[in-house]
Structures are given as C-alpha cells and as structure tokens.
Amino acid sequence: MDTVNKPISDKVSKLGYALTGIGLLIIVASFLTNKQRGAFDYLWIYMFLTSVGIGGLALTALEYLVGATWSVPFRRVCEFLAGIIPLLIILVVPLIFTMGDLFHWLHPEPGDEILAAKKPYLNMNFFLIRVAFCIVVWFIFYFFFTRNSKKQDTTKEPGLTRTNIKLSVVFAPLFFISMTMAAIDWMMSLEPHWYSTIYGVYYFAGTIVCTLAIVTFISIHLKENGYLNPRVSNDHFYSLGTLLFGFNIFWAYIAFSQFVLVWYADIPEETVWYMQRWHHGWQYVSLGLLFFHFVIPFLILLPRSIKVNLKVLKVMSVWMVLAHMLDLYWLIMPTYSSSPVFGWQELGMLLFAPGLIIVVFTMKANKENITPVGDPKLEAGLNFTL
Template identity: 55%
Template structure:
C-alpha cells in the first residue's frame, strides 16, 4: 500500500488544439470589449479591471497556496493532480500586466490618492503614513515579487523531480512551503486591504484579509476541481483517480463555502451589533438602492445554493454535480468581488452592462490559455513524486 518507489505508467497526451483556440477567442473578444469600454467610460472600466485583478490573483495565489499546503501537510491524496494547481498558479505571471491599467487609473479608483482630500481630512491624514502612493507602489512590487519568487522556486523543484525522481526535492519544497506560508498570510491580507478595503479608506474591518483569503481559496479550488474532473473524464490524467478523490475535492469546496459564510457573517454581525458609524458605512452602501438585492443574492449564490448542492456524500462524488458547482463557485467569487468593489463606483445602485462583460471573458481566456500553454510544456502528472502511488491508493 505505501511504497515510495514509483511504478506508475503515464503516457503524456496533449490537450486538443480546440482548447487553445477557445482560450485565444475568449482572450481576443474580452480584450476588444475592454479596450472599447476604456474609451467609453474610463473610471467604470478601471473598477472592473480591479475586479479582474483580484479574481486572477485569487486563482493564482490560491492555487499556489494549495500546492504549498499539500507539501507542508504531507497530503498524498492530492498529489496525482497537484500539477493542475501548479499550472493555475502560473496565472500569477499575468497578474502584474492586469495591474498596470489599474495603476494608471489610481486616482479615479482610490479616494486617498488625492493629497488635497487627505490633507483636509484628519482621519485620512492619520492613515497617510500607510496609505500613500509611494508606499502603495512599493507594496505592490513586493507582493508580486514574493509571489512570483515562491511560484518559480516551488514549481521548478516539482518539475525537476519529473526527470530526476530525487526525493530531496520534495523535502526542499516542504521547507520552501513553510517559509511561504507566513509570507502568504501577510501578503494576501495586506493586498486585500490595499486593493479592496482602501476603496473606502474610512472603513476598516480586521477580518477582511481572512474574507478575501477564503474567497481566493474557494476560487482556486473550484477552478482546479473543474479542470481535474474534466481532464479525468477525458482521460488526460493518470488512471486510478477514484470517487474518493472527487469526494475530497467536493468536501473542501463544501467546507470553505461554510467557512466563507462563517467569516462573512462574523464581519456582518460584529458591525451590526456595535452599530458604529465608521464601520456600518460599508454595509449601508451595500444595502442602499438596488445594491440590497445584490447583497441578498450574495447570501444565496455564495452560501445557501452551493451549501445545499454539496451537502450530501453522493453529491460530492458525482462528476456532473461537482463540475456544475465548481463553475458556480467561480461565478460566485466574481460576484462577491463585484459586490466588494463596485459599490465604491456607483453608490446609487448596481450597474451591469456590456462593459462588465469583457473582464470575465478575459479572465476565463487567460486561465484557459495559461493552462494549455503550461500543459503543452510539462507533464500533467508529477510522475517523479514519491507520494504519487500513495495518492492513487488513497481511500476514504
């Protein structure tokens, strides 16, 4: 049952060319709409661009976290499809490019970048030691540098193991993951504070970093689960993945759906109970005008529907159900980010039009393209990993 020598037979199959084509088509369609929408309404597009940035960061960083936590926890069940998360983590390479238009429109997105406004506002001037453009830019660069550094270090070792089958590489990655974990915790917290919470610089919530982390992990898991189930059904992954693996993926999706509700409700209830104006402003914006429907919808889309859909044991093992709710949760994360970010753009009510369409298209296009490019160059299975056979033997 537990053998560290690998006897797994794996023949690499290339993804069909149509995947690449779909990715390129979505990418081009998305880009066209985005370029056009930037000409029509610069500010609105910049806000949408911020949603896109946060969404892709979620996918990339969340996937990198999943890879790291597998090494750190010594998990074996996820080893046969760890590469999927590694490929998705490559989205991090594209993320800095997405951030450029946001950075160019900093003044129309972030209220605190206007020095005259800050000077007239005692609260904002008190925060200006942290919230100023120079330090903000430094932080952005540091975040991207750290994430990319750990992405390259961890995936390089993993890739090298395919040929050398050197077990020391696993040990090295465990150490790297241990270093990455606190860095991840700090950077994702500060990134969410910088890029989302500071949209309303007067408001603060200490749980916000965890909130964004939960959503990110769900998004990364959902994207991974969908791809894993698809590839496994079409026979691109290794033979021997069972319902037990599906169940574990579904259970993680279910658990983090619950965790999201727990965190989101904790944030809401403390603010509701204390009823302090500097905190309630966040929810007052989101209960104002037509935003109230979006807020109520969030409870159903992000929590109640996926909760009910993934509650029973058979529902977590059913490939069709799992694929549906993976896509659902991905959509729910986009919806959540829209709910977090867009009320800062239009306070009176939610806005939805063709301008909001280009960014999700681009997001899906980027994810598909990054995945297909990576899968062309590398094995879809970490064939040199000493945990692979044990991962295939995994049973509930």
C-alpha cells in the same frame, strides 16, 4: 506507471484565445469610453486573477506543508493555475496608471483628519512598494516550487520534495501577510475611511473556494477526457468536493463574523460600508450573494452522494467560481456606483478572466506533464481510498 501525455485539444486553446481576445477588446473599449468604470472593472478582473494565481500557489504549498498524498495527482493543476502569477506583473500596470480614478485617498479633501492620519500607510510610494513586494514574493515562491517540481519529473529525486516542504514553511506566513496586504490595498482602501480587521481572511476564504472550484472543474474535465491516471477515483473527487464544501462554510463563517460585529455595534463609521451595499438595488446583490455563494451550494453539496457525482460536482464548481466573481463585484463595485451596474463593460471580466486561465493552463499543460510523475508520494496518492 501509465501516465497520459497527450496535448490538450486545439478546441480548448482556441476557445481560450478567443475569450481572451474578445475580453481584451471589451476592456480596451471600456477604458476608452469611460475611464473610471473601465478602471473599476479592470480592478475586478485583476483581483479575480490574483485569487486564482495565489490560490493555486497556496494549494501547492499546502500539500507540501501538511504532507498530503491524495492531492498529488492534482498538484500540477494547482501549479498551472499559479502560472498566472508571472502575468500579474504585466496585468498590474494598467491599474498603476488608473489609480487616480480608483482611490479616493490619493486626493483627499483638505481637512480630512482620518485620511491625514492614514497618510503614513496610504500614500503612493508605500503603496507601490507593497504591490511590488507582494508580486515579488509570490513570483519567487512560484518560481522555486514549480522549478523543483518540474525537475523532479526527470530526476525522481526525493530531496526536491524535502526542499519544497522547507519552502512551504517559509511561504505560509509570507503568503498570509502578502495576501492580506493585497486585499487591504486594492479593495479595502477603495473606501479609505472604513476598515475591517477580518477583511484579509474574508478575501482568503473566497480565494480558496474559487481556486478549489477551478481545480475541481479542471480535474474532472481532465479525468473525463482521459488525461489523468485511471486510478484517480471518486474518492479523490469526494475529497476535493469536501474541501470545496468546507471552505465555502468557512467563507460564510467569516462573512457573517464581519457582518454581525458591525451590525451589533451599529456605529455609523462602521455600518457605512454595509449601508452602501443595502440601498439603491445593492440589497438584492447582497442577498443574492448570501444565497448564491452559501445557502444553495451548502444544501446542494451537503450529501455525500453529490460529492461523488462528477457531473453535479462540475456544475457546482462552475457555480462557485461565478459566486466568487459576484463576491468580488460586491466588494469592489459599490464604490464606483451607488446602484448595481452590469453592461457590456462588465462582460469583459466574464470573458477575459476564464479565457486567460484556459490559455495559461493549456500552454503549461502542453509543455509539462499533467501528473507529477517523479513525485515520491504519487503512488500513495493514486492508491488513496477513503
């Protein structure tokens, strides 16, 4: 089997380091000038990187869980993206120290009965336990999935695939619980009086769209530069594009479900969250999100011919990543400011997060095979035709 094993070009990794470095400087400067704004921006970055990390892990597990063959040539891309998970252990530290600036529930006004009733869940100790639980769960499964997958490159042992299938069965429920927990803890509890039971699913939908977009972008880039097996064809990319398209509709479905129930019931304690996003300029962000995340990509990605046009698909995947960034901005930032803010502080996100993804990816790609050469399903995956 002809596998390509050349290192990723230096330019890419240099770009990655430059972006990460500049982003880091901006983040530090932002923390020093305005601690609260810095904390919110950093939370935005952290949630985006969590999206990419656990999204990559989820797609890896999903392939084992459903026994997909066509995605095997791309599985390493997902695994490399999941390589962000170990970094989350370090990345979460600044958030722990700025929690006081982020969360209203840490210092409620006296006599606030709602927050008093939520105290058993929303308190510092239990919060830290949950944060640790989530990261530990993700890390353990990341460790075992990638270890087995890597070992298979040399041993070609089909039993390792079977082990990973068993792991993925255990991981699936744990993933949804931990991800919902993370979404509720870090983002929904920013406005602790408000709640939505669909919030975790909403974050999941955005996560999967974003991760699929990144996987599509990287895979097309690798294909264009000859890193992937030449038998990876348009049919593979068509499938990636279809998944991206499908999950984007899923995102819109969930977003609308959340909105329409609140809108119909029209109860002040529920509408407050949307009202905050419908005044002082936030309404343009909300409408922009609707068109930028759903309507325009839906119409562009609808025809089959677009999904096999790799250039357009590449542009659209960058588009969807930006859309997910906007989505998280829309979820997090209204708590910080009553009208949308975008300055040099927010640029930190746009530089640091992609930079870190590039750094992690190139480091992993230079150390390991980009194609899982020992996977028994690889041959079938490469032969995949529609």
